[in-house]
Amino acid sequence: MNSVLDSTMPGETPGGAVVHAAEHACENCGAMLTGPFCSQCGQHHHEHPVHSLRHFLQEATEDLTHADSRLWLTLRALLFRPGLLTREFLGGRRARYLPPVRLYLVVSLLFFIVAELAATMAPSPPVQVADGAHGFNMTVGAGRAAATATAPAAAADPAQGRAAQQRLCRQAGAFSAQASTWFARRVEHSCLAAMAAGGVERFERALQRNLERAMFLLLPLLAAAMLPLYRRPRRHYVEHLLFFLHNHACLFVVLGVDTVIEMITTSAVVRGAAALALWIYVPLYLYRSMRRVYGQGRGRTLGKMAALGGAYLLIGGTVMAATVTYSFLMLGVPSRRRPP
Numbered sequence: 343m344n345s346v347l348d349s350t351m352p353g354e355t356p357g358g359a360v361v362h363a364a365e366h367a368c369e370n371c372g373a374m375l376t377g378p379f380c381s382q383c384g385q386h387h388h389e390h391p392v393h394s395l396r397h398f399l400q401e402a403t404e405d406l407t408h409a410d411s412r413l414w415l416t417l418r419a420l421l422f423r424p425g426l427l428t429r430e431f432l433g434g435r436r437a438r439y440l441p442p443v444r445l446y447l448v449v450s451l452l453f454f455i456v457a458e459l460a461a462t463m464a465p466s467p468p469v470q471v472a473d474g475a476h477g478f479n480m481t482v483g484a485g486r487a488a489a490t491a492t493a494p495a496a497a498a499d500p501a502q503g504r505a506a507q508q509r510l511c512r513q514a515g516a517f518s519a520q521a522s523t524w525f526a527r528r529v530e531h532s533c534l535a536a537m538a539a540g541g542v543e544r545f546e547r548a549l550q551r552n553l554e555r556a557m558f559l560l561l562p563l564l565a566a567a568m569l570p571l572y573r574r575p576r577r578h579y580v581e582h583l584l585f586f587l588h589n590h591a592c593l594f595v596v597l598g599v600d601t602v603i604e605m606i607t608t609s610a611v612v613r614g615a616a617a618l619a620l621w622i623y624v625p626l627y628l629y630r631s632m633r634r635v636y637g638q639g640r641g642r643t644l645g646k647m648a649a650l651g652g653a654y655l656l657i658g659g660t661v662m663a664a665t666v667t668y669s670f671l672m673l674g675v676p677s678r679r680r681p682p
Contacts, residue, residue, distance in 0.1 A: 425634030453594040
């Protein structure tokens with residue numbers, strides 16, 4: 343005997359009502375919909391599929407400009423409400439904001455792209471070397487005249503100039519031999535690479551690439567330095583790490599804006615005003631962020647902010663020095679890329 347269900351057509355109920363499954367099931371995971379968003383995967387349900395360019399542009403514009411967009415809501419809280427993103431994340435209110443790691447990665451990537459564009463637009467000064475009476479000194483010159491004054495033989499005779507460069511690099515290696523033979527050899531090779539054509543550009547690219555990696559080491563070290571500052575009441579390490587993720591994301595945004603201002607204008611007044619605003623905004627932002635996240639009084643917050651500044655100088659200076667040294671030493675390592 344056939345059941346009643348067997349006699350119904352696809353898309354109909356036993357009573358004959360038509361069921362539009364596509365309108366009531368999520369197209370991504372198949373779960374039944376109870377609203378405009380899927381309760382299982384969170385995908386937004388659209389009544390009409392995107393088949394036209396006009397519809398696609400409407401959807402993209404809505405996603406970017408909607409008042410509840412996570413991107414703009416996160417940026418507004420990041421820039422104008424210090425510490426709010428960290429408090430919201432720790433309080434479990436996370437759906438309306440971008441995740442902290444993703445926010446940090448996107449903002450830092452955009453900042454380093456802007457910094458690289460600014461570096462390519464600015465003239466790259468030559469490297470000049472000088473052998474002093476008590477050691478070796480290698481600096482970046484301010485122009486062709488300074489480089490010519492340092493090594494006049496290079497302007498008169500290229501062969502003599504190369505010989506002078508090799509002699510200075512050997513002196514650099516000899517000066518570094520006090521540490522180790524390997525270090526001396528690496529310094530000499532890197533010095534010759536820096537003096538060669540494109541050496542400064544190679545160093546700048548290597549330094550920027552290594553700085554991006556060094557930031558991932560700096561944040562965990564700073565978070566560890568915060569542990570003894572907040573023992574009572576005890577704070578977890580992850581709380582400090584989230585604090586620095588959000589604060590450094592904000593720092594990357596304001597530094598990126600300042601870099602763009604320097605790229606588009608040569609006015610000393612505008613650049614000076616931007617620099618002054620930066621020097622006022624960053625310490626005030628850090629103070630307000632610490633007050634909101636950790637909830638302590640003004641005096642204790644200022645004292646711990648001063649201690650944090652010392653940790654920044656110590657840890658940040660060490661990481662920066664190690665990054666610069668590593669970038670310079672790697673100039674003497676042959677590139678693995680094949681020539682075009």
